[in-house]
Amino acid sequence: MDWDWLTSNRALITDLLTQHVYLALVPVALGLALALPIGFLTARFARLYPPMLAASAVLYSIPSIALFIVFPGILGTQILDPINIVVALTIYAGALLVRSVADGLRSVSDQVRQSATAVGYERWRRVLKIELPIALPFIFAGLRFVTVANISMVSVGALIGIGGLGQLFTDGFQRSFFTPIIVGMVLSVLLALCADIAIVTTQRFLTPWTRAGRTT
Amino acid sequence: MNRSIQLVGAVVIEFENVTKRYPDGTVAVSDLNLTAPAGKITVLVGPSGCGKTTSLRMINRSIELTSGRISVDGDDIMSVGAVQLRRGIGYVIQHGGLFPHQTVLDNIATVPVLLGWGKKKARSRAYELLERVGLPSAFAKRYPAQLSGGQQQRVGVARALAADPPIMLMDEPFSAVDPIVRAGLQDEFLRLQQDIGKTIVLVTHDIDEAIKLGDNIAVFRTGGHLAQVDPPARLLAHPADDFVEGLVGKDRGYRVLSFVPIGDLPAHPVPTVTVGASMADARQAAGDEQWLLVLDADRRPIGWFDTTQPDVTSVEQRALRTVGTTFGGESSMRAALDGALGSPSGQAIRVDGSGAFVGAVSAVEIARHVASLGNVAVGA
Ligand SMILES: Nc1ncnc2c1ncn2[C@@H]1O[C@H](COP(=O)(O)OP(=O)(O)OP(=O)(O)O)[C@@H](O)[C@H]1O
Numbered sequence: 001m002d003w004d005w006l007t008s009n010r011a012l013i014t015d016l017l018t019q020h021v022y023l024a025l026v027p028v029a030l031g032l033a034l035a036l037p038i039g040f041l042t043a044r045f046a047r048l049y050p051p052m053l054a055a056s057a058v059l060y061s062i063p064s065i066a067l068f069i070v071f072p073g074i075l076g077t078q079i080l081d082p083i084n085i086v087v088a089l090t091i092y093a094g095a096l097l098v099r100s101v102a103d104g105l106r107s108v109s110d111q112v113r114q115s116a117t118a119v120g121y122e123r124w125r126r127v128l129k130i131e132l133p134i135a136l137p138f139i140f141a142g143l144r145f146v147t148v149a150n151i152s153m154v155s156v157g158a159l160i161g162i163g164g165l166g167q168l169f170t171d172g173f174q175r176s177f178f179t180p181i182i183v184g185m186v187l188s189v190l191l192a193l194c195a196d197i198a199i200v201t202t203q204r205f206l207t208p209w210t211r212a213g214r215t216t
Numbered sequence: 217m218n219r220s221i222q223l224v225g226a227v228v229i230e231f232e233n234v235t236k237r238y239p240d241g242t243v244a245v246s247d248l249n250l251t252a253p254a255g256k257i258t259v260l261v262g263p264s265g266c267g268k269t270t271s272l273r274m275i276n277r278s279i280e281l282t283s284g285r286i287s288v289d290g291d292d293i294m295s296v297g298a299v300q301l302r303r304g305i306g307y308v309i310q311h312g313g314l315f316p317h318q319t320v321l322d323n324i325a326t327v328p329v330l331l332g333w334g335k336k337k338a339r340s341r342a343y344e345l346l347e348r349v350g351l352p353s354a355f356a357k358r359y360p361a362q363l364s365g366g367q368q369q370r371v372g373v374a375r376a377l378a379a380d381p382p383i384m385l386m387d388e389p390f391s392a393v394d395p396i397v398r399a400g401l402q403d404e405f406l407r408l409q410q411d412i413g414k415t416i417v418l419v420t421h422d423i424d425e426a427i428k429l430g431d432n433i434a435v436f437r438t439g440g441h442l443a444q445v446d447p448p449a450r451l452l453a454h455p456a457d458d459f460v461e462g463l464v465g466k467d468r469g470y471r472v473l474s475f476v477p478i479g480d481l482p483a484h485p486v487p488t489v490t491v492g493a494s495m496a497d498a499r500q501a502a503g504d505e506q507w508l509l510v511l512d513a514d515r516r517p518i519g520w521f522d523t524t525q526p527d528v529t530s531v532e533q534r535a536l537r538t539v540g541t542t543f544g545g546e547s548s549m550r551a552a553l554d555g556a557l558g559s560p561s562g563q564a565i566r567v568d569g570s571g572a573f574v575g576a577v578s579a580v581e582i583a584r585h586v587a588s589l590g591n592v593a594v595g596a
């Protein structure tokens with residue numbers, strides 16, 4: 001472990017960490033934004049659900065490196081453009097989150113939906129105030145998984161030159177110099193841990209009923 | 217069975233030639249004509265799939281009718297927006313249909329909030345209703361999963377009543393709780409209705425519940441046809457056809473007694489003794505009789521004493537058998553019969569307004585008396 005390398009490369013490490021956070025989390029946000037309407041539609045129209053499951057599985061099974069390399073061709077972007085990574089990871093995140101959203105909404109019982117309508121909720125208000133909150137535990141489970149997966153997948157981007165902390169791996173590997181590899185590993189594990197804690201904390205705050213133990 | 221009627225705010229619901237055909241062709245309700253009188257409980261009863269829920273849910277337009285007309289207080293329900301209509305109609309289903317992610321308080325405050333009452337007013341109203349349905353205010357912060365089935369049911373009723381709608385629709389509201397809790401909820405519900413006098417339409421498949429709760433009972437047969445609409449006493453006494461007779465059951469003759477007033481059912485004297493008397497006094501009072509009725513200082517019956525039991529030296533509390541149900545001038549024949557059948561001596565005890573002993577009557581005497589009354593007894 002070469003501590004001098006660490007101090008002299010503080011700026012670089014900070015940059016890579018920032019890039020890593022950006023590359024990992026922006027796709028989660030975009031994926032969720034896509035998954036909400038699509039998940040809503042697949043939950044509402046039962047016929048769309050099986051094809052959605054199949055599409056989700058297929059998308060998720062494409063190796064990430066293939067997407068990273070294919071996108072410049074499709075999107076007309078530079079091979080070194082971070083957009084490629086963002087788009088690829090958005091697809092993964094969206095593919096998984098669509099299931100979480102649909103499963104969450106499908107978990108709302110008929111009785112709850114029926115009584116929400118009967119007490120006089122308009123449809124959109126029912127979705128926002130009743131169905132979506134009840135779906136939250138499912139959505140958060142998806143978010144936790146997707147976020148951690150993205151944080152680890154960003155590093156793969158280093159193979160094509162943009163990968164946040166992953167670049168520390170390629171750099172250290174090429175030079176047979178272990179310090180950057182260790183720093184990269186520690187930071188990405190810490191990042192995943194922090195992100196997970198942040199999500200769980202938000203979830204505890206937003207879904208207090210899931211923790212209310214039965215007393216009767 | 218006299219329920220006070222408050223016409224204030226109570227409205228009548230009318231079905232006129234209402235038919236519901238589902239998209240797959242199923243005719244769930246056909247040509248239904250039915251009136252749910254203002255301030256009364258109308259019970260829809262019948263076998264599974266006969267169209268009870270469909271009929272109920274057409275009232276708040278959760279299900280759109282195919283043809284015919286439903287009116288509330290004379291106004292066609294199609295003349296108001298569905299959402300508006302629903303906010304003026306309380307709705308209760310099994311388990312209360314509570315929102316699992318909201319506290320009890322928020323659940324109850326649902327309609328006031330939707331109506332834009334303002335948070336403070338909605339909350340204080342919700343607390344009021346929590347008390348009204350007999351739940352401690354400490355429950356306000358709980359979630360539905362933290363309540364028992366019966367408690368959830370009460371919260372469901374509280375939510376339905378929160379905005380004080382003139383109408384309440386209830387779909388098998390008590391069927392998800394065990395029989396003992398159910399009986400308690402039903403009694404409470406009747407007491408509540410006595411105060412609030414809502415127009416209530418209640419669906420059940422349990423004829424006993426229908427008879428207990430209904431001011432009027434609409435019996436449906438499969439295919440959504442009405443077989444009979446009548447008050448419970450009349451339904452029991454004069455079933456319209458074999459179908460209704462089968463539904464009300466073989467013991468309808470016994471059940472109809474719930475609706476026969478005591479009237480001048482004659483009671484006879486029985487030997488009595490005051491609690492604490494000696495064995496000698498007891499034997500003397502009893503004469504040839506095996507059973508002696510034991511009274512307290514105020515002449516209220518407290519138990520039967522078996523004069524033939526050994527090893528007893530005085531008429532003491534622990535040597536007594538229960539008197540069972542006593543009855544008074546306000547009771548029904550059924551209470552008297554239940555009392556007689558449940559009593560160790562075979563005699564039901566009649567008491568006066570203060571609970572003091574008046575006389576006794578046996579099951580055979582009750583049966584003879586009822587037979588002498590004929591059908592007029594039912595008064596329907
Ligand atoms: N959405 C629907 N589409 C097609 N048929 C339906 C639909 N809902 C109900 N039905 C049919 O309409 C008939 C009446 O149903 P409904 O739910 O009103 O019966 P019910 O009397 O409430 O029965 P239960 O006591 O079992 O609740 C049944 O034959 C049922 O299968």
Ligand SMILES: [Mg+2]
Binds near residue numbers: 268269270419
């Ligand atoms: Mg039903």
